[in-house]
Amino acid sequence: MLKMMKTMTLISILAVAGGAAAGPGVDVGDNAPGFTLEDAAGHEVSLGDFKGKVVVLEWTNPDCPFVKRHYQENSMNKLASAYSDSGVVWLTINSTNYMDAAANASFAKKEDIGWPVLVDQDGAVGHAYGAVTTPHMFIIDTKGIVVYEGAIDDDPRGNMEAGARTNYVANALNDVAAGQSVSTPETKPYGCSVKYAK
Amino acid sequence: MTEFRYFKWLGGALAIVLATAAAAEESLVHARLVADTDKLRAGGTFHLGVLLEPEPGWHVYWRNPGEAGLATEIAYELAEGLEVGEVRWPVPISFVQSDGIDGFGYEDPVVLAAEVIASDSVPSSAPVTVTASWLACKDVCILGSATLEATLPLKGTELAASNVALEAWSEALPIALEPGVLDLSITGGPVLSEGAVDMVAWLNWKAAPGSVEFFPDPGPGLKIEGVRVQNRGLLTRIDFKIARLKNSSDPSTMLRSLIVIEDERGKRSAWVTHIELD
Numbered sequence A: 001m002l003k004m005m006k007t008m009t010l011i012s013i014l015a016v017a018g019g020a021a022a023g024p025g026v027d028v029g030d031n032a033p034g035f036t037l038e039d040a041a042g043h044e045v046s047l048g049d050f051k052g053k054v055v056v057l058e059w060t061n062p063d064c065p066f067v068k069r070h071y072q073e074n075s076m077n078k079l080a081s082a083y084s085d086s087g088v089v090w091l092t093i094n095s096t097n098y099m100d101a102a103a104n105a106s107f108a109k110k111e112d113i114g115w116p117v118l119v120d121q122d123g124a125v126g127h128a129y130g131a132v133t134t135p136h137m138f139i140i141d142t143k144g145i146v147v148y149e150g151a152i153d154d155d156p157r158g159n160m161e162a163g164a165r166t167n168y169v170a171n172a173l174n175d176v177a178a179g180q181s182v183s184t185p186e187t188k189p190y191g192c193s194v195k196y197a198k
Numbered sequence B: 001m002t003e004f005r006y007f008k009w010l011g012g013a014l015a016i017v018l019a020t021a022a023a024a025e026e027s028l029v030h031a032r033l034v035a036d037t038d039k040l041r042a043g044g045t046f047h048l049g050v051l052l053e054p055e056p057g058w059h060v061y062w063r064n065p066g067e068a069g070l071a072t073e074i075a076y077e078l079a080e081g082l083e084v085g086e087v088r089w090p091v092p093i094s095f096v097q098s099d100g101i102d103g104f105g106y107e108d109p110v111v112l113a114a115e116v117i118a119s120d121s122v123p124s125s126a127p128v129t130v131t132a133s134w135l136a137c138k139d140v141c142i143l144g145s146a147t148l149e150a151t152l153p154l155k156g157t158e159l160a161a162s163n164v165a166l167e168a169w170s171e172a173l174p175i176a177l178e179p180g181v182l183d184l185s186i187t188g189g190p191v192l193s194e195g196a197v198d199m200v201a202w203l204n205w206k207a208a209p210g211s212v213e214f215f216p217d218p219g220p221g222l223k224i225e226g227v228r229v230q231n232r233g234l235l236t237r238i239d240f241k242i243a244r245l246k247n248s249s250d251p252s253t254m255l256r257s258l259i260v261i262e263d264e265r266g267k268r269s270a271w272v273t274h275i276e277l278d
Helices: A002-015 A065-072 A075-084 A101-110 A124-129 A168-177 B008-021 B156-171
Strands: A036-039 A044-046 A055-059 A089-094 A117-119 A136-140 A146-150 B029-035 B045-054 B060-066 B073-078 B082-084 B093-098 B101-106 B110-118 B126-137 B141-152 B182-188 B197-205 B211-217 B222-232 B235-244 B254-262 B268-276
Touching: A036 A101, A055 A075, A055 A124, A065 A075, A065 B141, A075 A089, A075 A168, A089 A101, A101 A117, A136 A168, A146 A168, B029 B110, B029 B126, B029 B141, B029 B156, B045 B073, B045 B126, B045 B141, B045 B156, B060 B126, B060 B211, B073 B082, B073 B110, B110 B156, B182 B268, B197 B268, B211 B222, B211 B235
Parallel strands: A055 A089, A089 A117
Antiparallel strands: A036 A044, A036 A117, A055 A136, A136 A146, B029 B045, B045 B110, B060 B101, B073 B126, B082 B110, B093 B101, B126 B141, B182 B197, B197 B235, B211 B254, B222 B235, B254 B268
């Protein structure tokens, strides 16, 4: 009993300065935070422009080897193209602090990216979503709810045969298209840390 | 209490001695095979692993890389008659990878190794292959790997250097939490299938601990955010937010973690704890 009282006293002392830090970003089931960013050509793009559509957000950094691999393998382009044909909106967001519109334009040209690459140099949108890695994927459904958050697939090192990989984004988009809840709505993202502005 | 030293002193000398153990490769991380047996004995045990030496300023990752990064991997191909156990990881350091993104890993030379058991049929010499795969990061990140081949037992300077490296490895491993070090109590939880939960680990030390660090090592279906450590004399309060990944099949009921203290002279001690989640 004495020990318990002692502990309680100490708890009350520390509780003043305590308070668990809330995790930043969005969770699956949250409303997707709105944003307006400029694409590599300087045109404003808002999430609100795509109300009623399924939107994929792909955090990127052209200097990151995980990103490079996915583009060299054409896996990101194939995925984006396949689902764009069925009305899914794909937005690539670059929160790398040292990459301006010109750097993103160069990346888009080199990788033949036909969808918006958005400039988020101050990291505001990246922090709002809690993007921590490149790549880091989010899927927003037609009601504006985050229905998937995490890795693109289960093969961080790219060692697996293409057919053996589980592509979480493709699976989630298929679930959404079928009107089903996403069977794997959350995974641990892998990759380089997002190089946020300090 | 087990004390250990980091491997800073291993740096140059060991690298030179071991240079013949594997083909040198231009890399941000230099990898050398280490094995501390002078004779393969039936029923005997020894340790086999890899010494990784990142270039200055670069780091590789612990088994939990933190919020970004990638755990280092060690894979073994052993001759018949040799069976390898689980890789054991020295205590990592923590670093900020980018604004608000924590990471856990190693900047100084580190050995990742496992115990190997020799069966009754073990030959007197046996080929082994150890493959290390890592993500090395500084301002940018580079994936790397090394496939290291050797015939055991090693001899001469290679064996001597291995013995030194694996002795340091052994001293740098965390140990199970012993009675008499601290009382651990948990508030918060349970960690159910939905939603994040705030938990607090209270460490009531028997002796003033110096600085305290907390390294969570969650299973694949758990995520940890917002770790915050506060010290007041003999009490340490560790706040964190924990959640199960939605629809995860990971049945973890415990959170494995390391509690690490460092005294004024820079000596670190580390214990493994298991925090109940249910």
